[in-house]
Amino acid sequence: MPLPASVAYRELCDVEIPAPALARHWLHGRVATDVWDASRIAAHIGSGRLWLSFFEPDDEDNEDDPLSQAPVSLAGFWPEQEAFVELTRLRNNDLDPLPRYRLRIFSPRMAESCALLARMRQRFLATRPPGTDSSGPRIGLLNLSYGSLEIHRVPISGRQIVPRHDAHLYYGDTITDWIDGWIEKLNDRRYGLSILSGDPGTGKTSLLRSLAAWLATTHLFYFIPASRFSGVDSGELASFWSGENRRSSLRKVLVLEDAESILLRRSGDNREHVATLPNLTDGILGDALGLQVVCTLNSDLTDLDPALLRPGRLMTHREFTRLDLYAARRLAAHLGVSPPAGGSEEPGTFTLAELFNPSPAPPPASHRRITGFARMIE
Incomplete structure (x- = not known):
C-alpha cells in the first residue's frame, strides 16, 4: 500500500513517482527520451507484469486490426530485476522516421537503474527495415488550415534524386565545390538565407x-508555396517552428518556391512579409528559431529588397543556367536518353526540363484552309 509520505515526496522533490514503485520504496529513477521500440518492450515485460497499457491504431485504415495497434503508454515490472518501467509516447515531429518515447526506470538502488537503462539501450532502440517509406528522404508540405500550419509528409523517390557525385553533369563543373560549401554552411550555421535563381526548368527544385535526401539524417526540409507564406502571420510562424524544435533536434530548412512576391522590394502588398523573412533568418528571432530559409526565383537579384542581401544574412546565392550543347549531350549520354536536337529559348542551350521532357515535334503544316466549326474543333 502507498507510504504515508508519498505526498511529501512529490512536493519536496517535484518528481512524480508511479504508485507501484513508491509502494516498494523504489525511489531511484532514470529517464531517457529516444526512439524506443515500445512493442518489443511490452512483449518483453509480458502481459502478466504490465501494470498499465494503452494502445491506439497505427493505421487509420485498419483500426480493427490488433496488429496495427501502436503503444501510447506502458508501465510494468521488469522481469529480470526489481524495477518498474514506464514508457510514454511523445508528440513527435511528423517528419521524424520513428516515434520517440520517454522511458522512466525506478529501482531500489541507483546502480540498478543505471545498469538497466544501459541494457535497454543495447536491446530496445527501434530500427526500421531499410526501404520502408518512413525511413527514406522526405519533405514536409506545409498547409495553412484555419490559421494554423499543418504538415503533410511527401516522400522523395530515388528517381527524383540527383546523385551527389554526378551533380556536375546536371549543373556544370563548378557545382560540386559550391554544393560542398553550401552544405558546410548548413551544418555550421543555425540560420540564414539561401537564394537559388534561374530560368524555369534549370533544376532548382531537383x-x-x-x-533533402543527402541531408536526411541531419536536417528536416519543409516546403510552402510563396503564395501561402504570405497568408501566415509572424506569430504563427514563431509558434510553429518553436513546436517543431521541441519535437525534433534535427536542423530545419524552409523552402519557399517562386518567391518573387516575398523577395522583391517592399511595396504595400508585400511589406509585412519582406520584413518577416529577415527576422526569420537573422536577429533575435532567427537565433531563437534556428531556421534555414531557401528561396527560389525565376528572375535575377536586381529587384530584390536590399535588406535581404546584406552580408551575414544572405548565406549563399547560385544562378542556375541553361546547359550548352556539349553539356546537354554529355548528360544525355550518361542517362542513356536521346541527345537533344535544339533548345526552345536560346539556340544551342537547354534546360533540364527540356532534356528530360522533350516537346513532341509539331505536326506538318497543312495547306488546307480551315474555317467555321472545323477551325474551332482543331
Missing part, C-alpha cells in the same frame, strides 16, 4: 529534393 537540387533541393536531392539536398
